[in-house]
Amino acid sequence: MPKAGPDANPIGAMHVAVERALAAATFATTILRPGGFDSNALGWAEDVRAGRPIELPYPDAELSMIHPLDIADIAIAALTGDELRGRTVSLTGPTPISFRAQIAALSAALGQEIQVATITPEAAREQMARTMPSIIADALLAVWADVAEQPQLPAETTETLLGVPARTFDQWAHEHAAAFTAG
Template identity: 70%
Template sequence: MTTLVTGARGQIGRAVLTTLHARGLPVRAASKDPSALDLPAGIEATTLPEDLESLTAALKDVRQVFLYANPAAAGTFAQAAAAAGVEHVVLLSSSAVNDPNAAANPIGASHLAVENALAAVNLATTTLRPGGFDSNAFGWIAAVSAGEPIQHAYPDAALAMIHPLDIADIAVAALTGDELRGRTVTLTGPAAISFRAQIGHLAEAVGREIPITTITPAEAEAQMSGTMPPYIVNALLQTWARTTDQPETPADTTETLLGVPARTFAQWARENAPAFGAA
């Protein structure tokens, strides 16, 4: 039973792909640019066509899919998957869908559209809704590498960030077993951790102090608007303001779902310290 893994260049998709392959399970990798993939021997790389007929043909013999949410192609994919006989999709969605007003929130709405498209064709779907990723800290690389302070409007905001490989492990469990099949689960890390504490763990991992400068929300908005659309900037600032006084409550983790301790941010920092200039 071949499993198609989309987003195979991303850390989560890559981990799902290599784990399934290491277990001797037939897998196929999908990417917008298959030629850029560096895959283990024996894994076929493909791209997914955009039209219904070609996509249906491309999904022939595929029985499961690990799917990154793409609202622009969700309807076509869902129809093609159902027509091709795909039996199960594990969807990487977002905890933004949990918002009662998700349909009015651009982040929540885009993921909700994919969930609804799959539901419309009655395709068995396991939906993973993670919150913030530990790897969001890569955004601090430039400041840390340059020895500059990290500027943040809400350094004491505390979110239950999740290690990307925890998501991959849960996805693999959903693709290889029955316990998670068909469920919708909100995923987090083991505990809420403030940005100040994250920076402390990162400083320990790289072996030098990383100073923090508190800036105003308006200054943060101006900085973030250079690389993010306004709706994401607003959503982040609102979340950080709320979780400064009310830390995020952890949801399901690898501990609750798989019986395996969830990876911590401190572990992520140690694993990725070289990217921040550690020797």
């Protein structure tokens, strides 16, 4: 992730503004900061269904993606117990995984090879600007450039917080393979 902290890019800054408001609350709060979700891969589903390669500017960038059910389990623990009360917790999956490895996991889950095509950051920005504000596209590209150089290491996981193994991207890919098939 960017080395300067959560408010160093526009995505983090939006969340930090909410966190600051919660800090002023007169009641106890717990702030969960999940990083990239495994389910972000659903953005590739249309290309996979159409048989197109997944175009990425940094296919070997490694993020410690988190399974949405792990976020849910930790949120339940935060709401029903005292161990996380008053804490700000950065959540990740169990291990860094590259976009290329995520696509390989999807290929295995589907039983078909999905191609990866490397594109320039400029081409990626142009594509991303069709579906999100350019300031967000730029922030994502900056994060990916950072983790292409130095993988994002795991922070807190369901294992460190709850004592149960964190779910993997491979599990997520098998659970959601149908989203990547036509029909």
